[in-house]
Amino acid sequence: MTTAKIYNFMGLRKIAAGLSLVLLLISVASLAMNGLKFGLDFTGGSLVEVGYEQGPDLNQIRTKLESAGYDDAVVQTFGSPVDILIRLGESHNPKLGDEVLSALQADESQSLTLRRNEYVGAQVGEELREQGGLGLLLALFMVMVYVAFRFQLKFSVGAVAALAHDVLIVLGFFSILQLDFDLTVLAALLAVIGYSLNDTIVVSDRIRENFRKLRKGSAIEIMNTSLSQTLGRTLVTSLTTLLVLTALAIFGGEMIHGFAIALLVGVCIGTYSSIYVAANVLILMGVCKEDLMPPEKEEGEVDEMP
Structure with a gap:
């Protein structure tokens, strides 16, 4: 042995x-x-989900959001390359999703879809x-x-x-x-x-x-x-x-x-x-x-x- x-x-x-x-x-x-x-789950803020027809360039999305005044935006794919999740440290704004969608739609050949606009309170x-x-x-x-x-x-x-x-x-x-x-x-x-x-x-x-x-x-x-x-x-x-x-x-x-x-x-x-x-x-x-x-x-x- x-x-x-x-x-x-x-x-x-x-x-x-x-x-x-x-x-x-x-x-x-x-x-x-x-x-x-800490991420949005702990600090509070807004979450916007946008759907693309084709997989976009995340860096271009960040550039567009910065140009629109959203300097603290966190952009990432969500489940698939055409689903984009955007996290913002913004206060509650029911129209924020539409505003973000308008900023992203500028100079964009494909049509975008707003799928979610949620807010997590700081408390x-x-x-x-x-x-x-x-x-x-x-x-x-x-x-x-x-x-x-x-x-x-x-x-x-x-x-x-x-x-x-x-x-x-x-x-x-x-x-x-x-x-x-x-x-x-x-x-x-x-x-x-x-x-x-x-x-x-x-x-x-x-x-x-x-x-x-x-x-x-x-x-x-x-x-x-x-x-x-x-x-x-x-x-x-x-x-x-x-x-x-x-x-x-x-x-x-x-x-x-x-x-x-x-x-x-x-x-x-x-x-x-x-x-x-x-x-x-x-x-x-x-x-x-x-x-x-x-x-x-x-x-x-x-x-x-x-």
Whole structure:
């Protein structure tokens, strides 16, 4: 019977901790200084959808809108190349759609169709922003409770530390590059939490199993064994997910571009954190075999046969 090769993951734990700390400091500093570039979903504004007969040039549309005085317009395709979505930070104006349509129709050979003219109030956007933040915090809290019941409190702290690490770095990525942060990106963050949690639980389950099964070996040696045994599964899952997300980011259109980018960054960071951050926290908290041994039966207690 062949034994899987054991890699010394924990030998790099101090370097990994330093890297994580640097990434977190950069992310927090950018969030504090630059903040996030919130999209229309959170800031409020108007949304106009225009239908073309043939796929237009988005740069020409932006130029026409700037000439008409709409300097803050965000133009993107919506579902197909002939459906154009225009986001404007304008106050509510029932005639805004007709005005935009007139500006775009100038010097245009094909006929255009106004398909939608909607307005999102600033109060609604603020409520969405607050509820989204509360949703992320609630998700992290529920994860902590679940892992504490399934494994042990130290595992719970490690899992939540890894998830918070992933979310902060994705937020920092969007803050540094000033990419639009809208509801699709918020949904991606929740998906990142789910993906990273699944990876962390698989690793934690193997760590618990090896602490109970292997009689010899230090905590670091058992960590290395567990991480090496789950490495193949982690890499295959991550690579196949990244292939799909890369295709979505390139060919999926602008509507889900932010969603795909957020998940790409989140999956990469989540794979790293499930190997290093969660396990590193367990080492720092001094996890040992006594923490994971099943409770001993009381004297006189026997298993009942059905």
